[in-house]
Structures are given as C-alpha cells and as structure tokens.
Amino acid sequence: MTDLAGARAEVRAAFRDAGVRGWLHARPVSGDGSRWSEREIDVGADVPVVMGSVYKVLVLVAFCRAVDAGDLDPREQVTVEPGPRTPGPTGISALTDPVTMSWRDLTRSMITVSDNAAADVVHARVGRDRVAALPTELGLPGTRVRGGTADAYAELVADTGADDVAAAFAVLTDNDVPVPVRLLSPAFGSSTTAADSTRLLTLLWRGELASAAGTAFARRVLTAQVAPHRMRTGFPGTAAVAGKTGTIGAVRNEIGVVTYPGEHPVAVAVFTHAARSDATVPRADAAIGVAARAAVNPLRAPAA
Template identity: 55%
Template sequence: MSRSEARAGGGAAERAVVDRIRAVFADAGCTGWLHARRCDDSAAEISVGGDERVVTASVYKLPLFIAFCRAVDAGRIDPGARITVVPSDCTPGPTGIAVLRDPVTISWRDLAMSMMTVSDNAAADVLLGEVGLAAIDELLAELGMTETRIVGGTADMHDSLVRDTDTHTTAEAFAALADNDEAWSVSAYDPSYSSATTPAEMTGFLNALWSATILSPAQTEFACAVLRSQVWSHRIASAFPHRDIAVAGKTGTIGIIRNEVAVIEFPGEIPVAVAVFTRAARPDPVLPAVDAAIAEAARIAVTDLRRPVPE
C-alpha cells in the first residue's frame, strides 16, 4: 500500500474502499490512480496512488482554462473580443473547430467554451498561444501545485508522437499506437516528459475553484458553468445519471491514457472533487471497460465522502 493509500486508509472501512477501487481497475485491465475530497476544509479523502505523478492528456486544458479566466479578471484579455481561427492551420482533432473546413470568427470566451465542453484541440492551442505557458506556471505556483507542470499544448504532444513512432502525420502516429502487435514507449505516456500532475493536486485545484479563491465571483461562476457543460458522459458522468446531480468535469485521452477530473454536486450536499487517471494494458482506440472503471471508481470514492451541507 502506497503512502497516499495508507493516509486514506486509517480504518477498516477506508481500506475496504481503497481495495474495492483497486479491484475495479484490475478487472478493467488498467492501472489506475484516484483521489477524492470534499470541496470544504475537511481533511477526509480517498486516495489510490493519489500523490503519484500521472500524464494529464487533455486534462491540461483545465489549468489553461483557469489561467484564461484569470487573464480576463486582470483585464489582459477581453472575453468578448473576436478572433478568426483557420482550422487548417490548427491541431487536428475529432471535435469543435478542429473538424471544420472554413475560417471561424469567434470570441475568446466561446473559444474557451469549445475547448472545455468538447475538448477542442484547435481552440486549446489558439488559447494557449494567447494565454502563454508562463501564466499557467504562475497559477500552479501560487496554488502550491509543485508536482503539476504543463510543457505544451496538443500540437506539441502530437509532434512528439510523430517523432516517437517514426511516422509522418498525426493520423499515422495514432494508427501505430493503436496496433496491438506493437509495444510503444512514447514520451506522451511518460509523466517525466509530458504534461503531468497528481490526482491529489487536481482535486485540490478543483476545491480551490469551487471555494472561489482563485477567480473573481463572475469568473468563478463562468468557469464552473462551463465545466458543468462538458458533453462527454461516458466516464464519471455515467456513474451519476440523475437529473438533479451535476457533474462538472474535464476528460483527457491519448492512446492508452484515459482520465477525468470532476466535481460532483448533489442537492443539499457538499460537492465532492474526484480525479481518476488510468493507463490501459491494451492500446485499442475504444475501451468501454476502462471508461466504465473510471465511472465505478469515482462512484465508490464519491459515495464514501458524501455529506450534507451543515445547517
């Protein structure tokens, strides 16, 4: 049992929760890391390797998004200002502006919305170019997130995949990674070389956002609303399929990496932040069993931490 698991497992009940979560990951054929905490001052937590560094994949868009909101608060970016994005000049991707054929004129605010709600790669790289890595580093340092680093955007990650797989295009690189007859060791899978974090730092980040300590009230409201609007329901959201429960999250996927971080909001209860990161044994492009494991692990952890709002 790791240090983080031992800290969470102070009693038999807590250890049983950790064991159940580890069994879920094992049954799905993946390695998993998880951390969950209530969005309050409580020290209660559930941790399965929660202090270990993991690859962010598109979860990096969350600190980029909050850095954008801080730039709006500081007056450095006018959220309503318009920008024209040429899709053919951007990072390819399966969603948003990345799949379009013609130039799009859009506000910075709506560009950020597209980045977060559908994980738009083109929107993310344009936004990163405007916000800058230095602003993200400043945000992370201010929050004491010493194990989290963002080394670049989606374009940088795709370039590294092409180099590491000795291919010519992003499509060829992803096709190579999906071949079960090949065993690839690429930098995008290694938290020492790619954008990385820990599950515990990500739940701390979400807790800070929900506690309204890092943004103005207006930008806090905007950021939380955007996270609640994510369209993907195949991971954590599938564990809470009830109309009165809000799941505000961000997924991340690349090859064998499948992640999601989210805040679960039950009526009349303290919100619970949960971060789940996985690395699958197989490189199949679609692995429903791993997606389901992310949901089930989150459900187990969140259920254990649920508490009513104090009167």
C-alpha cells in the first residue's frame, strides 16, 4: 500500500470510527510558481457538500478584491443596528446595542469568530452578485453561493415551522423529531466540494486572488480563527493552522492550510455529516483533526 493509499484508508477509518459520513481533499500549496502538485489525497473530493459558514471565505476574497479595485475603503466606519442584525452566538451577532466598526474589522470578525451579522453586512456591501459569480470566475465548478446566513436562517425557520431562529435550531437538534431541512442538502443551500475548497485556498495562499496586502490580510485573519476543536486538534503547536469552520445541525466542516516550519503549506478540506444532530458532537469534531492529519502527513515537503 502506498503512502497516499494508506492515508486514504486512515481518513476513511477516522470517519467510520466517529460515526460520520465524510469527504476530504488535501493538496500541497506549490509555492509561487505555476505548477500544481500532482500529489493529493482524495476521499469523495468531488461530491457536493453543504458549506455552512465556509461560504464566508468567498466573502473574504470578494472583500479583498473590492479593496484592491478601490471600490471599498476598508477603514470606513459603519454602524450596524441591532434590529436587522442576523442572530448568532458570536461577534456583533451576540450584542444588544448599535455597533460601529470599520469594514476591515467586520470582515475580521466574520472569519475569526464566524460572526453571522458581520458576514451578512460585508456580503451585502461587496455585492451578493459579485460573491455568487466568484466560483465560476475562480474555476470552482462544484461551488454555489446561494445567499447569506440570514437567507439560510429564513429557510430553516420555514422548514421547521418555528417562530424564530432559536426555536428552529431547537427543532433541528432534536433527534426524536426528524424534520426535512433544506439547509442540510447541497441541492438547496450553498454548496461546494472538498476539491474546490482546497483549490480556493491554494489560489489564495499563492497570491493569485488578491494583491500582496489583500493576500496577507486574508491569511492573517484565517490564521486567527478562534476554533481549536476541529482541524487544530490534529496538529502540534509547531504547525500553523489557518482555517474556517462551518456548522449547521449534523454538518460539521473545516477547510484550512497547515504549515510546518520550513515546509510547503498543505491545503486540506474536511466535510462531515453526523448520524445525530446534537448541538455538540465531540467525536465528529475530533474526526476532522484526525482525518486532516492523516491527509497532510504524506504531503509534507521541505520548502524549496
């Protein structure tokens, strides 16, 4: 068995042991040249999957490109009122009063703590059509962005027959009352593939999606993500892990770039769908780290 075949077997075992369906892709970020590495780990990498908050990486790219084009001043101050703010447990979503921040800091909050309200505000500012067009422009044939978080929550409330988002999530996480929810199907909500996700990250890391300043900003905020319970658990403290999680019901994902000192970065995307919809499924979270480590290890190589 080759090292790549062995890695694929380890990834499948990690998913099986955690009781989840899983899809993964990993590839080296091939430096600054035009050559793409032919070494990869593929476990269902072209199967459509639910994005969850992973879509926010495309909003981040759209923000950087809008700044580069002079369409947006990242330092401009914007006040987000509490009334129309998208709910959520983190960032300005969790606050009560009007909040004034720069576009740049709203974008930072969108990624580092997966701030839903910040994401929808930035998404609207850079242009929903611009974000929706990015997958085609970037060569991501399996990716579709169908609205933002507020749109997804409106569908969730409608599908569950709940009065509000909190009640809808209570229904979603009740394993005794199964309800068909469109958000859990890639056919209806925002969707991607694991291979598209690593291509997106590779293009970003190679500086092909934004200016040097924009690329540095994107890398910095992804590295600052506050989510140590998934991909990060698979790697030692010496490795830098930049990433973005996505969560909705039984769906738990993370895409990221892992960099060991003196080595080429490796882009890896892990998408899972658990058998249960509990609000917390630690085994599913841990499986993302285990699978990511198994995929990254045989792809590690010294930086030239």
